[in-house]
Amino acid sequence: MLKAIIDSAKCEQAAKCINKCVASLGCKTKAIFKVDPDEDAIIDTSKCNGCSLCLPLCPTRAIRVIEL
Structure with missing residues (x-):
């Protein structure tokens, strides 16, 4: 089963992501x-x-x- 994970070392709190993760906008399952x-x-x-x-x-x- 495939699942998305976040690499905290790469998640740099980009200015456009401060209040809401931009990637969440494409997540159909919320x-x-x-x-x-x-x-x-x-x-x-x-x-x-x-x-x-x-x-x-x-x-x-x-x-x-990744595969879980």
Whole structure:
């Protein structure tokens, strides 16, 4: 089963992602969200279907899809 994960080392809080993760805009299952503007985005793996639509939207390429 494929699932998206966030590499915290690459998630640099890009200016356009401060209030909302830009990649979440492409997530049809609403699996990507931010709780706090000062923290990295979170991916709820129970909602993620591994579709990869979020990958090209992340400006820092911090999201990748892995086999779980």
